Amino acid sequence: MKKIxxxxVIIITVLIVVLFYRANTAFENHQYQVTEPLTTIxxxxxxxxxxxxxxxxxPTISMRIKRILIKPHFTHSNNT
Known part of the structure; x- marks a missing residue:
């Protein structure tokens, strides 16, 4: 029981140490520094x-889809 x-305790301690190390080193500043001034366009x-x-x-595809969906499915004909 003592060995378990x-x-x-050792596994949890190692895990905590690794987590703290990763948290401190993962967010270092890796941004490029501007060396020349930007030119205006x-x-x-x-x-x-x-x-x-x-x-x-x-016109976009959504416009065509709207026309298809809004188009009446039943049309009335005067040829009765």
């Missing part, structure tokens, strides 16, 4: 607005 308890605002307007108007 001792084994459990010149945009033609009118061109950006036009492209965005065209992109918004592109």
């Amino acid at each position: 308890l001792l084994s459990l 010149k945009l033609d605002e009118n061109a950006v607005v036009q492209r965005l307007s065209k992109a918004i108007q592109i």
